[in-house]
Amino acid sequence: MFGNFHIDKAKLAYAAFGAAALAALAWAFAPRPVQVETAVVERGRFEQSIEEDGRTRLKDRFTISAPVAARMARITLREGDPVRVGDTIAVLTPVMSSMFDERSLREATARLKAADANVTGAAARVEHARVAQEEARLELLRTEKLAREGFLSASRLDSARLALAGAERELEAANAARQVTVHERAQAAAVLQPAGAAAPGEPLAVRSPVSGVVLRIPLQSEGTIVAGTALMDVGDTDRMEVVAQLLTTDAVLARPGTRAMIERWGGPPARGVVRLVEPAAFTKVSALGIEEQRVNVLIDVLDAPAAWRSMGDGFRVTARVITASADDAVLVPVGALMPIADGGVAVYVLEGGRAKLKPVELGGRNGMVGWVRSGLAPGQVVIVYPPPNVADGKRVEGRRV
Structure with a gap:
């Protein structure tokens, strides 16, 4: 009797060991959830x-040059100094009177006529820019009225405002260009002055044709220069x-x-x-x-x-x-977007511990997020950078990135 008891006890021990081994094997080979990274679908502003x-x-950069060969006094201005229209930027002492032959006289006369034509053209461009500004202002008034009544979107109103701002700046540029042509005409006319007007030893003041800031001074010190030498770069910062x-x-x-x-x-x-x-x-x-x-x-x-x-x-x-x-867009990380067979885009949504493949319609994407027009709702959890072993219906275990 006692021997049978010992035999039964041993059998029970072997059976328990076998059951434990089978349970361990079943646990070892049982399919486990795939570890994935997840993110939450949100609402926010989207920009592509x-x-x-x-x-x-600078939009307008002007190089002021010497009109005649002369002895230049040391320039006292420095880079960064402000200048206004008509300010003296350099003082020149002509080294000799202007001498003209017949050909040079014809060339100088032609340059003066060209300068006159440039002034006329610049005045026409100013008028054209003024008309464009008035047209943009009227268009903005009409757009504001329609936007208040709800017939136009806010983006259309912003475009009209931007158009008016651009037209105003074009008018400013046209006026500045006209000032430049006026001073160029004055320089061309000065070349045709009688020789006595530029006698040796008589200082000649070179003035700035525009208001702005000194950008560059190639020659700072006193010295003899030839006609056409660049004296200074001036621009409106x-x-x-x-x-x-x-x-x-x-x-x-x-x-x-x-x-x-x-x-x-x-x-x-x-x-x-x-x-x-x-x-x-x-x-x-x-x-x-x-x-x-x-x-x-x-x-x-x-x-x-x-x-x-x-x-x-x-x-x-x-x-x-x-x-x-878009101001109120449904946003999903670009790492969750993946192409599908029909040429569209889909994401894996985490539902009930399983991955569910859902096609989505994109309105656009940038380097961080995608704008989802349909297929997802804010608050849903998606899988980011899904590993290759994730499939539709696969058990997954997510961790928030």
Whole structure:
């Protein structure tokens, strides 16, 4: 009896060991949830943009040169000094009276007539810019009225305001160009003055044709110079633009009037608007040795100069041209988006501990998020960068990124 008890006890021990071994094998080979990273679908503002390095430059840069061969006194101005229209920037003492033969006289007369024609053309451009400004102002008034009545969107109203701002700046540029042509005509007329008007030893004051800031002085010290020598570069630092070299495939989206942001220049971001996409492209070799077709895109700075006063001529910036935007968009990380067989896009949604493949309709995407028009709702949990072993209906265990 006691021997049978010992035998039964041993059998029970073997059976328990076998059951434990089977349970361990079943646990070892049982399918386990796939570890995945997840994120929550949210609502927010979406912007799709083209980002490219650019540089700043003054819209109007003027090089003032010597009208005659002369002895130049030392220039007292320095880079950064302000000048106004008519300020004396250099004093010249002509080294000899102007001497003309018949051919030189005809050339000087022709230059004066050309200067007169330039003044007339500049006056016409001023009137054209004034008409364009008035047209933009009237269009803004009509747009504001329709927007208040709910017939137009806010983006249409913003475009009308930007158009008026651009027209005002075009008028300012036209007036500045007209001032330049007036002073050029005066210089051309001075060449035809009698010889006694520029007698040796009589100082000749060279005056600035525009208001602005001294940018560069090639010759600071006193010396003898020839006619046409550059004396000084002057420009208005309040009239700044950004030049960005965009790929031609991107430039077709950066139409005039498109909003832009100017960033990473050392100060706060500044608002801008695309003024012009130059009509001719050029070939540029990238850092990887790839030939690219690029085109210059000119962006006007819209913010008041006080906001970007420390941004100077030739600064390196990042221009971000905004091609699409939405204020209340359903946003999903781009890492959750994946192509599917029919050419569309889908995401894996985490539901009940399992991955469920859901097609979505995209309105756009940028480097961070995608704008989902349909297929997802805010608050849903999606799988980010799904591993290869994730499939529709697969058990998963998520951890928030």
